[in-house]
Amino acid sequence: MPDTTISSPTSAPAAGTHAALWGRALRVFAWLSFLAQTIIIGTGGAVRLTGSGLGCSEWPLCTPESLVPIYADQGIHGIIEFGNRVMTGVVGVIALAVLLLVLSRTGGRRSVFSALWFALSGIAAAVVVFVVVSLLDLPATPFAMGALLIAVIAAMVRSIRLTPDRRDLVVLAWIVLLGVVAQALVGGITVLTGLNPFIVGFHYVSSLLLVCVTAAFLVRLYATSGPRVSAVPKWFAILSHVTGLALAVTIVFGVLTTGSGPHSGDADVLRHGFDATILAHVHSWPGYILAALVAALTISAWVLRLEPRRWLLVLVLAILVQVGVGVWQAREGLPPLLVGIHMVLASLSAAAYTVVVLHLKKPVDSEV
Structure with a gap:
């Protein structure tokens, strides 16, 4: 495959070396994103196939008192379910890294800072929503995740508008990150609904689509633009x-x-x-x-x-x-x-x- 074709803002030799390093990092993380999205289907399948779907009875905590499994009766089921949740975090971190690398190479610092500003605003909004909903004695985490999801969508729209070129890569990178956040919310709903089979099925299909999106990103990353x-x-x-x-x-x-x-x-x-x-x-x-x-x-x-x-x-x-x-x-x-x-x-x-x-x-x- 040809080298990644993302335009560099300057043609100076030092800048060219810097661009090559960032381009190599982007390719590495893009492949890691594809592999992680595939692996999490395997870990999610392990949760279901070993009867560990309710190994952690709560969400986002594993038990009412702890983020990690602590009860003896949870056994291997709690470890398997919690391991899949950890994998979700890994997938999210990699997706964020891919997005920031793409924004840096296509829109420069302005695009990166705009995305980070929206991220911080989304986290702050999620915290506020969590506190308010908790005072109303309602399940606070799904509402907080919903607020974070809305912030990610707003950031994606603004980021695409700021991108001068290679919008295909920017859109795909945002879709992956948006999908990871949405999948975390769907996973929580799956636990809270007692593993409703339709929601479980939707959860799997969504993961499969994210594998396809990361594959599409790799194809477009190595392709000639235009x-x-x-x-x-x-x-x-x-x-x-x-x-x-x-x-x-x-x-x-x-x-x-x-x-x-x-x-x-x-x-x-x-x-x-x-x-x-x-x-x-x-x-x-x-x-x-x-x-x-x-x-x-x-x-x-x-x-x-x-x-x-x-x-x-x-x-x-x-x-x-x-x-x-x-x-x-x-x-x-x-x-x-x-x-x-x-x-x-x-x-x-x-x-x-x-x-x-x-x-x-x-x-x-x-x-x-």
Whole structure:
């Protein structure tokens, strides 16, 4: 891949060296962000698959008296749930680092200071909301997180307006940070609602989308900026988007199937009432359609030597492994480890598809 193409505010040699160091740091943190978003799907899956969903009975505290597990009866479940919460913090720190690096390289100090000012204002607003709502004897943390989320949205809008170039990177970086804050709120709601299966499913799909966004950021980070034109025939682009629909349907039915199966996150949690056996079959139908569509795209891309052909091979590999693990876990009675691998592979398949779609276009002055 070519080097990151973010313009430097000056052409002086010292500034060029400084820009190269910041560009290298941005690439490192961008990859870390993608890996962290993928890993947290695994840790979140571990929470559910080990029955640790209520290992911490409270949120944001683990127990009414402590941020960390302290009761003997919490055991390994409390450690697993708390570990996933810690991972959320790691993901947030990395997302913030990526955002600040992007803002520094695209908008300079003004953009960075503006973002930090909004961050401090958002934290102050969240504290005020927390105090006021606590006085009303209501759950204060969700309201405080909501205030922080609003502040992040306001900061994102202002930051995009201040950005002179590479707004694509700025938007994607903000979406990741916004998503992390929103996911923390959704995770808290998940605990407070006793692991409602629909909210748990939404929590997983949101995490999967963040993996796709971080993958998109990596693609755009290494891509040439400027106008882009189609790199494939119109029919190929249409078929690619139909494939995306099949992928989305497959994932949704997979989430519903898991939400109807034995891995509820806690022994006392009720499922949403669907027949898991029937859903498992329904889930496989769009999966096989997806495999056929991807095979058709891959063959066509290599025959016509189209831009996304190499990434389609990655998608083929991801889907083949995913299908194999899916059949294996069904025959073995849904062992937790295989279910967890299946969940992570779904996010990687979606990320690979995202990369394929972003290669449907190319810079105006490039060649296939």
